[in-house]
Structures are given as C-alpha cells and as structure tokens.
Amino acid sequence: xxxxxxxxxxxxxxxxxxxxxxxxxxxxxxxxxxxxxxxxxxxxxxxxxxxxxxxxxxxxxxxxxxxxxxxxxxxxxxxxxxxxxxxxxxxxxxxxxxxxxxxxxxxxxxxxxxxxxxxxxxxxxxxxxxxxxxxxxxxxxxxxxxxxxxxxxxxxxxxxxxxxxxxxxxxxxxxxxxxxxxxxxxxxxxxxxxxxxxxxxxxxxxxxxxxxxxxxxxxxxxxxxxxxxxxxxxxxxxxxxxxxxxxxxxxxxxxxxxxxxxxxxxxxxxxxxxxxxxxxxxxxxxxxxxxx
Amino acid sequence: xxxxxxxxxxxxxxxxxxxxxxxxxxxxxxxxxxxxxxxxxxxxxxxxxxxxxxxxxxxxxxxxxxxxxxxxxxxxxxxxxxxxxxxxxxxxxxxxxxxxxxxxxxxxxxxxxxxxxxxxxxxxxxxxxxxxxxxxxxxxxxxxxxxxxxxxxxxxxxxxxxxxxxxxxxxxxxxxxxxxxxxxxxxxxxxxxxxxxxxxxxxxxxxxxxxxxxxxxxxxxxxxxxxxxxxxxxxxxxxxxxxxxxxxxxxxxxxxxxxxxxxxxxxxxxxxxxx
Numbered sequence: 380x381x382x383x384x385x386x387x388x389x390x391x392x393x394x395x396x397x398x399x400x401x402x403x404x405x406x407x408x409x410x411x412x413x414x415x416x417x418x419x420x421x422x423x424x425x426x427x428x429x430x431x432x433x434x435x436x437x438x439x440x441x442x443x444x445x446x447x448x449x450x451x452x453x454x455x456x457x458x459x460x461x462x463x464x465x466x467x468x469x470x471x472x473x474x475x476x477x478x479x480x481x482x483x484x485x486x487x488x489x490x491x492x493x494x495x496x497x498x499x500x501x502x503x504x505x506x507x508x509x510x511x512x513x514x515x516x517x518x519x520x521x522x523x524x525x526x527x528x529x530x531x532x533x534x535x536x537x538x539x540x541x542x543x544x545x546x547x548x549x550x551x552x553x554x555x556x557x558x559x560x561x562x563x564x565x566x567x568x569x570x571x572x573x574x575x576x577x578x579x580x581x582x583x584x585x586x587x588x589x590x591x592x593x594x595x596x597x598x599x600x601x602x603x604x605x606x607x608x609x610x611x612x613x614x615x616x617x618x619x620x621x622x623x624x625x626x627x628x629x630x631x632x633x634x635x636x637x638x639x640x641x642x643x644x645x646x647x648x649x650x651x652x653x654x655x656x657x658x659x660x661x662x663x664x665x666x667x668x669x670x671x
Numbered sequence: 672x673x674x675x676x677x678x679x680x681x682x683x684x685x686x687x688x689x690x691x692x693x694x695x696x697x698x699x700x701x702x703x704x705x706x707x708x709x710x711x712x713x714x715x716x717x718x719x720x721x722x723x724x725x726x727x728x729x730x731x732x733x734x735x736x737x738x739x740x741x742x743x744x745x746x747x748x749x750x751x752x753x754x755x756x757x758x759x760x761x762x763x764x765x766x767x768x769x770x771x772x773x774x775x776x777x778x779x780x781x782x783x784x785x786x787x788x789x790x791x792x793x794x795x796x797x798x799x800x801x802x803x804x805x806x807x808x809x810x811x812x813x814x815x816x817x818x819x820x821x822x823x824x825x826x827x828x829x830x831x832x833x834x835x836x837x838x839x840x841x842x843x844x845x846x847x848x849x850x851x852x853x854x855x856x857x858x859x860x861x862x863x864x865x866x867x868x869x870x871x872x873x874x875x876x877x878x879x880x881x882x883x884x885x886x887x888x889x890x891x892x893x894x895x896x897x898x899x900x901x902x903x904x905x906x907x908x909x910x911x912x913x914x915x916x917x918x919x920x921x922x923x924x925x926x927x928x929x930x931x932x933x934x935x936x937x938x939x940x941x942x943x944x945x946x
Contacts, residue, residue, distance in 0.1 A: 391765035395758040402818035409795030490925040492879040492897040495918045510716045552940040601786040626790040646791040657786040
C-alpha cells in the first residue's frame, strides 16, 4: 500500500509535465542555443558567436522602440479591457430577464477565429463601404472619414480597441467569479444601515473584488503581451513601425529578414522579461492549496 | 433584492450597450453574407437586409477549398481536445487531491507556462518538427494546440477537484476501489462541468489558432479554417460577400458546440477560475 501512494501522483502528473517540457521547455532551450549562434535559415548549423547577437539587438534602436510599444500595448490593453470587463461584470451580476443568455453568449468575441475578428473590424472600420465612418459622420462626431489604420497613432489605438473587444468578455466572466462570492447579506446590512449605492460599491464591492482584479490584471497583461496575430493580420507592424510590438519584431526578424539568431535573441530577452514579471505575479497569486 | 426604477433604467442601458458592442459586428457579418453585393457596399449601411441571396455561400462551397479547411479544423480541434482532456484530468486530480514532493513548484511552473510567449518557440519548434518530419502534418498542429491549452486546462480544473468533499473519495477508497477506478467512477462524473469547460477551452484554442498553422502547414489540402480563410482574403479582389459567408461558416461549429456546453464553460470560468 505504501508504494502505490508514492508512485501514483507521478503516474498522473508525468504525462502532462513531459508533454509540456517537450513542446515548451525544449524549444525554449533551443531558442537560447540559437541566440548564441549565427544561424540564417532553419535547420542549418551555425558557429558559436557568444553574446554577439544580444549586443547587436540591444544596440539596435528598433528593439527599444518595439519594447516601448509592447509596454504601451500591454498597459493600454490591460486598462481598457479591465475597465470594460468590470463594467460588464457589474451589469451581469444583476438579475434580469435573459441573464443566463447574456452571460453565456457574451464570450462570442472569444470563440471566433482571430482572422475573422480581423476581417470584421477591417470591414467595419474601412473608409470605403465601412459602417463606422458613416455612423460617425451622420451623428456629427467627425466631418470627414477617419483613416483608422493610416497613421501610427490611430492604428495603434484601433488595435488596442479591437484586442480589448476580443478579450474583455473573457475577463468579465472571470471577474463575475469574484463578484458572485461576495455574500449578499453584506449589501442587505449596508442598506439597512442607510448606505447608498456609491458607498456600497466603495466599501463592499471594491475592497472585496480588489484581489480578483489584481489576478485578472496580471492575466490580461500576459495575454496582451503575447498577442501577435491580430496585429500582424491588420497592420503587420505598420504604418511606420507604429504597431511593431516585440512579438511582431521577432516574427519579422525570423521570417522576413531570415535572421534566425537575432530573432531568437529578441525572443529570449522577451521571455526573460515576461517570466520575471510572471514569477513576481504568481508569487502574489499563489495561495496554499485547498487540498490536504 | 429590489432595485429602484432609475437603476433598472441604467442597467437596461448598459446591457443594451454591451449587447450592441458584442452582437452588432456579428449581426452585420451574418446579414451581410446574405445581401447582394450592391447592398453590402451601399453608402448607407442597412441594419435589416433588404435583399436575400445565397450566391456567396454557393461560390464559397463550390469554388474554394473551404469545406476541406472546415474538415481539417474539425479533426485537429477534436483530437486536440481529446488529448488535452486525457492529459489534464489525471494531472489536475493529482495536483489538487494528492500530496507529493515538488507539487508547489510544478504547479507554479504550469502557471508560468500559461504566460509563455508562444511566438518565442515558433522558430525552434519549426526546426524540431522539421527534423522529425512533422512539417506539413496535422499532427504538428495537434501537438502545438495541446501545449497551448494544457496549462490553463489544468488550472481551470483545480477548483472543481478542490470543491469535492474529501469524504466522498475516502469512502470510495475504503470500499477498496483502485485509484484509477476511483478517478473514473467517482471523480470524473463529479467534475463533469469542469471537464466540459476545459473541452470548450481546448476546442476554441485549437479552432482559432492561426500563427503556427500558417507556418507549419504548407499544402493547401491540410490548411485549417483560419489559414484557409486568410488565403481567401488575399486570393480574391476583396469579395466582401464571399468573405462574410466564410466568416459566418467559420463561426458555426464553435457556436453549435457552445450552444450545448457553453453554459458549463461559463460556470467553469465564473466559479472555477479565480478561486
């Protein structure tokens, strides 16, 4: 009886761990090796060049502007999608006719392929035949059509909107978890004590929801950093590099200029940075397990 | 709890706004796909279609490889989901119901895997798959999709397992059931909603994956919907009707799946994810 109890967890956990190691950790190790070599195309052997690729990358202004754009991307997305999600979660936490349907189908934006999301918004935002521009002009908000993808700033802002649109319902559902765990009698008691809606929000909802919001800000940050397909398919990093975040730079360097080793160096730098953030964040998330 | 009328009004307004934000783009796509070309690009867009045609669907199904892409996606997503479940269920069970050395560290490592920037492994994985002869195979996509879905899947199952009273399991074990039987007969039925949630997550992850599918698949006959769809965008001189029909069809399978088990997915996310 003693032996199976020790071995069993290993039998249960090992397949998943081995799988993840083979498909995530092993390629990551390969990326590190690649970044220390000089490889042009995939599969060819390279010579060891030490940290030369890193020096090249770190002295390149493109890397720094990409890193800055990535930071801006992560912060603006985290803020916009968390704000939209909070709004949504508060509304969905109420009881109303059709509540169940609304809760289930709000994630429609997430179950659709990115390519389709991209196509939908390219169509809606386009200057010829689009729907957003006629609407903006008819309501008098703008007098001329807006070129949503034509300048670096508008392209960036439009992408932030589209990406947040895609993810906010997903985040909102997780936020609902935090909200549904706040006991209803807290509100009843506050109401009897004469607390208004604003007070109930600032004194009960907000403090009890804050830990959940923290977790979701972290998840949102990681999700946004990794976004590549939306940006690539809509602007390919342009115009004028205005949407070239780090994942876009990695892809461009590897598959457009065929500089595999430099791309790997950028990738390793990005991973170190992101994992550092994630380690700090999970330390903050980690709680004693509920199991024995 | 009763709400004063002005709160009802505000809630109604917010819900209407949300519904418009989420549903309106899809409404334009679905209705656009059955409009005649002239109405699709009309200067003043029509909310309710004034024309009806199936020409875009007919063209899509007859003149392109779209049905093949759909079949490929269905196969890849279904197998990815099955493997994700086979790997996730026992490991989540072990993580949250058993104690063993290194459990905390491994669990954190799995959380980290969720944060993994997928683009980073694109280059080396391409090299590894090339050596193994997996380039241009649907198996490559299955492997990648499982790797992306697995960390969150394990995490999502956590609270479902944690929510089961220890006594139930103890009783089953005292009755002499071997661990695999206890897991299969007692635990799996109890966490069925969690399994449904994970299945939806894995399926959607595979169904929507674009980057790896676009790099790893070379031949047209093995393309999945996202890649095939983006091919159609480039191939034709922006035929909006065709694109809208393609978009509508690509949404269909996930919408059908979601109609059946979406409720469990939502319950899984709202009750499980942030406990």
